Every structure is written in C-alpha cells, then in structure tokens.
Amino acid sequence: MTVIVTPRLILRRARPSDLDDLHAVMSHPEAMRYWSTPPHGDIAQTRDFLAAMIAGTPDDSDDFMVELPAAGGRVIGKxxxxxVPEIGYILHPDFWGRGLAREALEAILPHVFARFPVDALTADVDPRNAASLRLLARLGFRETGRAERTWLVGDAWCDSVYLALPRPAAG
Known part of the structure; x- marks a missing residue:
C-alpha cells in the first residue's frame, strides 16, 4: 500500500474508517460547488462513494485520502x-487557502507519472472555479479546450475547461 508523506500531510489509500471525515467533505455545499455531483444528502451516499474508492483497481487508479496530522489525523479530502489520466481533488473548505491542495498534488503528480505510462495527466474544471484553475496553472497544466453543458449537476448544467500536464522530460 502506497503512503506518501509530505511536510504537512499523509496521502494514503482510503479505508472504511474514513467515512465520517469524507462525509464532512462530500456533504458540504461549498466543497461540492464545482464537483460533478450535488452534495451528498446522506451518509449512505458517501459510504457508496468510499466503497468504490476502496474497490478501485490499482491498474487504472491512484487516488489518495488527504490526512492532516496537525488536525488529529483528520481526513480533510481526497x-x-x-x-488515470484524469486528476482531481477536493478539500473541506475549513482547510482552503493554506497551500494543502498544492502540497498534495506536488507529491501525487510525480508518483502517478512514475506508475503509469501516460503522455499527460488531464483535468476537467468548471470554469467558475478560478482557484482550481490557478492552482493547476501553477503546477504546469495548460488549457487544451472548453465545452459547454458537459455536466448535469442536480438540475443545473455546468461547463468544462480541459487542461493537461505533459509528462516531464526524462533527465
């Protein structure tokens, strides 16, 4: 089981005991504002989501829980x-603006490139999510296209900005 330790985070595989912490993220309207589904209305929905994460095959996924030791080991996102090759992330809003998403992604991106023979990693971001677009740009992602009405979230259509991060040159 892969565990990545950064100066402030532990990035590890999901486990059933993450349910309450993950539900605190997935049920939070602000955290889920630009997610591909509405906020989770009950813990059973998060349980199903978590079970799918746990069951994900290592041949085509590389997803991590974001654990913050300074918060008593609380899982603050994923x-x-x-x-693969689509990267994604979500953190509880209580932990936004501290550079934690960047710290997690700076550790995860090289790990994913080392594990998978992909030419690029991709992201699909709601164009209203300026913070994520800025973060991904700082990490080297570049826009490759846009599309309208790509996600039906609840009863609202959302658009997409497509981004890609090419595999770093060897050497």
Missing amino acids: AGCWR
Missing part, C-alpha cells in the same frame, strides 16, 4: 486519479 486527491489523485480516480481513473
């Missing part, structure tokens, strides 16, 4: 590739 980051990684639910399906």
Whole structure:
C-alpha cells in the first residue's frame, strides 16, 4: 500500500474508517460547488462513494485520502486519479487557502507519472472555479479546450475547461 508523506500531510489509500471525515467533505455545499455531483444528502451516499474508492483497481487508479496530522489525523479530502489520466481533488473548505491542495498534488503528480505510462495527466474544471484553475496553472497544466453543458449537476448544467500536464522530460 502506497503512503506518501509530505511536510504537512499523509496521502494514503482510503479505508472504511474514513467515512465520517469524507462525509464532512462530500456533504458540504461549498466543497461540492464545482464537483460533478450535488452534495451528498446522506451518509449512505458517501459510504457508496468510499466503497468504490476502496474497490478501485490499482491498474487504472491512484487516488489518495488527504490526512492532516496537525488536525488529529483528520481526513480533510481526497486527491489523485480516480481513473488515470484524469486528476482531481477536493478539500473541506475549513482547510482552503493554506497551500494543502498544492502540497498534495506536488507529491501525487510525480508518483502517478512514475506508475503509469501516460503522455499527460488531464483535468476537467468548471470554469467558475478560478482557484482550481490557478492552482493547476501553477503546477504546469495548460488549457487544451472548453465545452459547454458537459455536466448535469442536480438540475443545473455546468461547463468544462480541459487542461493537461505533459509528462516531464526524462533527465
């Protein structure tokens, strides 16, 4: 089981005991504002989501829980590739603006490139999510296209900005 330790985080595989912490993220309207589904209405929905993460095959996924030791080991979100090559992440809003998403992704991106023979990692971001677009740009992602009405979230259509991060040159 892969565990990545950064100066402030532990990035590890999901486990059933993460349910309450993950539900605190997935049920939070602000955290889920730009997610591909509405906030989770009950813990059973998060349980199903977590079970799918745990069951994800290592051949096509590399997803991590974001654990913050300074918060008593609380899981504050998740980051990684639910399906390679698409990267994604979500953190509880209480932990936004501290550079934690960047710290997690700076550790995860080289790990994913080392594990999978992909030419690039991709991201699909709601164009209203300026903070994520800035973060991904700082990490080297570049826009490759846009599309309208790509996600039906609840009863609202959302658009997409597509981004890619090429595999770093060897050497």
